[in-house]
Amino acid sequence: MLAADLVGVAVFAASGASAGVLKRLDLFGVAFVGFLAALGGGIVRDLVIGAVPPLAFADWRYAVTAVAASLGVFWFHPQLSRLRRPVLVLDAAGLGLFTVTGTLKALDAGVPAVGSCLIGMLTAIGGGLARDLLTGEIPVVLRREIYAVVALAGAIIVTILRGLGHASFWWLAAAALFITGVRLVALYRRWSAPVAAP
Amino acid sequence: MLAADLVGVAVFAASGASAGVLKRLDLFGVAFVGFLAALGGGIVRDLVIGAVPPLAFADWRYAVTAVAASLGVFWFHPQLSRLRRPVLVLDAAGLGLFTVTGTLKALDAGVPAVGSCLIGMLTAIGGGLARDLLTGEIPVVLRREIYAVVALAGAIIVTILRGLGHASFWWLAAAALFITGVRLVALYRRWSAPVAAP
Amino acid sequence: MLAADLVGVAVFAASGASAGVLKRLDLFGVAFVGFLAALGGGIVRDLVIGAVPPLAFADWRYAVTAVAASLGVFWFHPQLSRLRRPVLVLDAAGLGLFTVTGTLKALDAGVPAVGSCLIGMLTAIGGGLARDLLTGEIPVVLRREIYAVVALAGAIIVTILRGLGHASFWWLAAAALFITGVRLVALYRRWSAPVAAP
Numbered sequence: 175m176l177a178a179d180l181v182g183v184a185v186f187a188a189s190g191a192s193a194g195v196l197k198r199l200d201l202f203g204v205a206f207v208g209f210l211a212a213l214g215g216g217i218v219r220d221l222v223i224g225a226v227p228p229l230a231f232a233d234w235r236y237a238v239t240a241v242a243a244s245l246g247v248f249w250f251h252p253q254l255s256r257l258r259r260p261v262l263v264l265d266a267a268g269l270g271l272f273t274v275t276g277t278l279k280a281l282d283a284g285v286p287a288v289g290s291c292l293i294g295m296l297t298a299i300g301g302g303l304a305r306d307l308l309t310g311e312i313p314v315v316l317r318r319e320i321y322a323v324v325a326l327a328g329a330i331i332v333t334i335l336r337g338l339g340h341a342s343f344w345w346l347a348a349a350a351l352f353i354t355g356v357r358l359v360a361l362y363r364r365w366s367a368p369v370a371a372p
Numbered sequence: 373m374l375a376a377d378l379v380g381v382a383v384f385a386a387s388g389a390s391a392g393v394l395k396r397l398d399l400f401g402v403a404f405v406g407f408l409a410a411l412g413g414g415i416v417r418d419l420v421i422g423a424v425p426p427l428a429f430a431d432w433r434y435a436v437t438a439v440a441a442s443l444g445v446f447w448f449h450p451q452l453s454r455l456r457r458p459v460l461v462l463d464a465a466g467l468g469l470f471t472v473t474g475t476l477k478a479l480d481a482g483v484p485a486v487g488s489c490l491i492g493m494l495t496a497i498g499g500g501l502a503r504d505l506l507t508g509e510i511p512v513v514l515r516r517e518i519y520a521v522v523a524l525a526g527a528i529i530v531t532i533l534r535g536l537g538h539a540s541f542w543w544l545a546a547a548a549l550f551i552t553g554v555r556l557v558a559l560y561r562r563w564s565a566p567v568a569a570p
Numbered sequence: 571m572l573a574a575d576l577v578g579v580a581v582f583a584a585s586g587a588s589a590g591v592l593k594r595l596d597l598f599g600v601a602f603v604g605f606l607a608a609l610g611g612g613i614v615r616d617l618v619i620g621a622v623p624p625l626a627f628a629d630w631r632y633a634v635t636a637v638a639a640s641l642g643v644f645w646f647h648p649q650l651s652r653l654r655r656p657v658l659v660l661d662a663a664g665l666g667l668f669t670v671t672g673t674l675k676a677l678d679a680g681v682p683a684v685g686s687c688l689i690g691m692l693t694a695i696g697g698g699l700a701r702d703l704l705t706g707e708i709p710v711v712l713r714r715e716i717y718a719v720v721a722l723a724g725a726i727i728v729t730i731l732r733g734l735g736h737a738s739f740w741w742l743a744a745a746a747l748f749i750t751g752v753r754l755v756a757l758y759r760r761w762s763a764p765v766a767a768p
Contacts, residue, residue: 312507
């Protein structure tokens, strides 16, 4: 489980570091944006449910994984640009995983159902929001593509599963896989949310 | 009291959603900016006074009201543009209400007077700050108009009232009305704060 | 100790207020950016270690110092522009001081070593991040110059000193002086961190 969590951290850190490299940030800036892209969502989740210090500061493996992935992008980004497709798949996997763990942690902390769904979604999209704000962009998750809505739907499924007493490892893994799958289909089919009529 | 609080949430959500529509955000983005514009100030207030999980996650009516108001703006914004004047009045009412409840909650949590005034003001302006940062603008509350200063003055009045033992419903309602009234006069007379000489 | 802390607050507030004046913010905006530049890092530190309400709200001297320094910049900024060199020295002193106190507070709150180093660094750079985000800039600390890395190295030194039982006043003061000195040398020699190859 921890291994899967750290894979999610590494992938989200890589997405943050890539944005930092594109914006010509220096070595520290790239590592910092990678750190927040990977761990910002979890930090907000932990602050909101009162789990202090947040896991990102309480367990050194999270920070080290995020920084190592960011430095890898800093040095090898020309070679990594060929890896765009695997990175999108791993990003979808991170979305599924962070949604499931975020929702569960909120429910376990006693947050009611609607709040837990929101916190689960925020865990999954918070890092991307921080990445875009730090690099001076309007967050991409607010503008196009089906991303956060998939996380929200996944969080609702997790909440229902747990309400029915089905929060076993296999059910939750299936939920994470489902979120990942829907995200990949949305990417492949270029689904996007509607924009308001002018 | 809850009904009044939810009116404030709906109005602030509408202001966030309008900004999102103008920036061509998608349906999710509009709802998210509306949510944070309505509840971001209260979330910061609750984190700072240690009330976790924040009310925005603990009571589903807040989130549902914010999202419903945002979706209303998304679908009906052409018709709503005629409502500019009532919206400004409701926004002033939200300013008064959020200042009073934010200051009181901080005082009740044992925060000293100066800190409680700052927290009350942050409760009232935090959502607008989040809205502007998410949509890539320098926050309007920092640039012009008398808005935050009215909230700060209102927070000081609430702190004095409570120190004198006058924190009854009617006194507090009068304070909220006073804040709302001063804000409306400032709007009508186009009062603005000074800018530094170049 | 408090006096030194308040000098750091005043200097960081002045840097925030200067940025606000340059962006043509109004009187309130200048004071608000100054407040967050001085106290934003400490607020995040206190939230992350569970010290609520944060010192910025619990002790009125912090807020009053930050606002007074900001108002001073608002009114006297033409005369202050000659003071660029002393301000850079004081800013380096603030960096040293905030790193040491931030790291120590995290260690005292039971945060493990790696997390405490990150929190110490965030305490020192958080205000500058807030200042740049509020004024619509990509944070300067992510783009150039050796600044955050000096704070991180200082936080590691503080953590080692405390692990060795050397957390006495004089050792800590020496650590703060060392951070300040390295920062000044980095400024004088125009050291900068590498940027990724295109």
